[in-house]
Amino acid sequence: MSSFFKYFSDLFKGVKSLLKGMAVTNRYFFSPGEIVTEQYPENRNKMKMYDRFKGEVIMIHNEHNQHHCTGCGICETSCPNGSIEIISKRIDLPDGKKERVIDKHIYHLGMCTFCGLCVKNCPSHALAFGQRFEHAVYDRTKLNKILNHPGSSIIKDIEE
Amino acid sequence: MNKDINAPAKQAEEVEYHVNMGPQHPSTHGVLRLCLTLEGEIIEKLEPHCGYIHRGIEKMCEKDTYQQIIHLSDRTDYVAAHMNNHAVCLLVENALQIEVPERVKYIRTIMDEMTRIQSHLLWWGCYGMDLGGMTCFFYGFRDREKILDIWEETTGARFLQSYYTPGGLMQDIHPNFQKRVKEFLKYFSKKLSDFDNILSNNVIFLERSRGVGYLSREDAINYGITGPSGRGSGFACDVRKRFPYSMYDKVDFKEILRDEGDTLARYQVRMDEMRESMHIIEQLIDNIPAGDYSAKMKPVIKLPEGEYYQRVETARGELGIYCISDGNKTPYRWKFRSPCFSNLSVLDRISRKCKIADLIAISGSLDLIIPDIDR
Secondary structure, eight states, rough: OHHHHHHHHHHHHHHHHHHHHHHHHHHHHHOOOOOOOOOGGGGTTTTOOTOOOEEEEEEEEOOTTTTOOOOOOOOHHOOOTTOEEEEEEEEEEEOEEEEEEEEEEEEEGGGGOOOOOOHHHHHOOEEEEEEEOOOOOGGGGGEEEEEEETTOOOOSOOOO | OOOOTTTTHHHHHHHHHHEEESSSOOOTTSSOOEEEEEEEEEEEEEEEOOOOOOOOOOOHHTTHHHHHHHHHHHTGGGHHHHHHHHHHHHHHHHOOOTOOOOHHHHHHHHHHHHHHHHHHHHHHHHHHHTTTHHHHHHHHHHHHHHHHHHHHHSSSSSSSOOOTTTTTSSSSTTTTHHHHHHHHHHHHHHHHHHIIIIIIIOOHHHHHTTSSSOHHHHHHHTTOOOOOHHHHTOOOOOHHHHHHOOTTTSOOOOOOSSSSOOOHHHHHHHHHHHHHHHHHHHHHTTTTOOOOSSOOOOOOOOOOOOEEEEEETTTTTEEEEEEEEEESSSSSSEEEHHHHHHHTTTTTHHTTTBHHHHHHHHHTTOOOOHHHHHH
């Protein structure tokens, strides 16, 4: 007899627990509160990433197409997987001396793990993280970027 | 083919057969191959085959400097990246006997506990989904998203943050950080009752998990099962209590222990741990002291010659790092004692004589992260 009652009490308890779970989902169904889903390709224009978001490494240029990079190579040595290559050149100064300046700052986005060591270790604060994150391309050679803009030069003295 | 056709029919029934579960089975959440020897539906033997996502991280660590190892340690147990970073940082700091600022200790402890909450949330969602409750997956990921959003604002990344660095942090916390964490705690404390209603008290879930996959306390100790899986069997193995680091010796929290040792006990330990983590964050979040976010470190870190071991309680158990240094800027040998690898070793023991359908519940309750097993 007791097993008979236990059978029905278990049945009712089970159905009750299922209804409790259903109540939770029903509550969200009829009163969603806030909608957390974002409609991604539609909201591209309004979307704003956080300032610290690590989308890609960029070199900061001012309005005169000048940057702070001296070509010291600290970012190259601190990079754990060789995503950064520095190619420097020697130029003749008007007073006859030679100076080593940066020719190409090559950045392999496809290899980068966004650890942030290059940006943190740069002594002249030439590098920063950009917020662009749509990096998909059809050819991976397009992920090899040259960070210094064409024709750019180094900011000689601190004007700002 | 010279089968004895007159052999009794019984022999044909007794033949055991093999089934591969994985390497791309959806419930292993990664590339783990379990070779099952079955008799009917009953599991007679289980052999895990690892190595499908082996990347040689330990060897790669040996050519990296100690700052660079941080980003590789992210990629072992990627759901709890902050805690892996913490282990590397503590190892270097203890070897060099550097005292990090109080502010760093507070922030690291808060970040670790947030990691624990989000890791358990991800596990809760996936575990519910494995056992047939798709809603759990959405609710778990919805709330986890809020933590990831807070991290994105402070660390710049959602998943593999590389936020800790030997001696401190990469950057200071964002001015909004404290406000948003408090908002999250307020929001999340209400949601936990929803989780209980939808899964913890659900009769189907309880019937599938109670008494399944029993792990005794002796076995937990013998196999080195740490973390919530070990504590579900009554093995008091919480590194935060036994070998406190950062702020864990100053905050008040309970070590969740259960004696049942079955799948349900491991589940309940994790659910209670989320509440304890919230309790820890509540104690710390208002009292973060002012100060530097990093100790003064040399640009090239060289550990003195010797052997070092550092353990940290991650969301899955004890993560140990063993390092031999020969005085150079890179380690001579670097070894991760990852919790998932040890936890996987007991899967054969606890799933024998279980039904094959129960294996999903058992392996899910161990909370295995496959890249942490293979490294």
